[in-house]
Amino acid sequence: MAAAIGPDAAGRWLMHRRPVGKAHAGLWEFPGGKIDPGEGPREALAREIAEECGLALDPHAMCEVGFAADDPGAAGGPRPVLLLLIHCPTWSGEPRSLEGGEWRWLDRQEIRGLPKPPLDRELAARFFD
Numbered sequence: 001m002a003a004a005i006g007p008d009a010a011g012r013w014l015m016h017r018r019p020v021g022k023a024h025a026g027l028w029e030f031p032g033g034k035i036d037p038g039e040g041p042r043e044a045l046a047r048e049i050a051e052e053c054g055l056a057l058d059p060h061a062m063c064e065v066g067f068a069a070d071d072p073g074a075a076g077g078p079r080p081v082l083l084l085l086i087h088c089p090t091w092s093g094e095p096r097s098l099e100g101g102e103w104r105w106l107d108r109q110e111i112r113g114l115p116k117p118p119l120d121r122e123l124a125a126r127f128f129d
């Protein structure tokens with residue numbers, strides 16, 4: 001699950017830089033994480049964002065806007081990844097780094113220029129262009 005959190009009053013979106021030691025370290029992503037057993041996608045996203053940066057998202061305001069999947073033919077990791085992008089227009093709080101990643105509010109143009117993992121690149125191109 002990946003969250004497009006925004007726009008804020010300045011038209012910016014919240015992006016997360018993956019910490020050292022994780023897959024795609026140093027690259028910028030739509031923040032989020034995986035669904036735990038027994039959770040729905042929106043609930044999982046709200047939990048992950050609260051854990052990672054302390055923001056409270058409103059699951060009722062969320063809207064699914066796109067997805068990106070690994071190329072099934074590509075030689076790759078241990079499991080296929082399907083990333084669902086959810087627009088989160090309503091939140092409360094200010095992001096803090098609770099799990100080592102970096103957080104920044106950025107506009108579309110800035111997000112375009114960020115180094116991103118492949119699926120986030122696809123999601124950003126579709127969501128912003």
Ligand SMILES: Nc1nc2c([nH]c(=O)n2[C@H]2C[C@H](O)[C@@H](COP(=O)(O)OP(=O)(O)OP(=O)(O)O)O2)c(=O)[nH]1
Pocket residue numbers: 022023024029030032033034077081083117118119120121
């Ligand atoms: N955001 C993102 N994640 C990707 C891409 N390709 C890809 O294999 N992944 C993997 C990396 C992570 O294992 C997983 C994203 O889940 P996560 O945000 O919970 O990552 P994580 O490193 O904290 O989780 P883990 O795998 O260590 O349990 O998907 C991609 O293009 N974008």
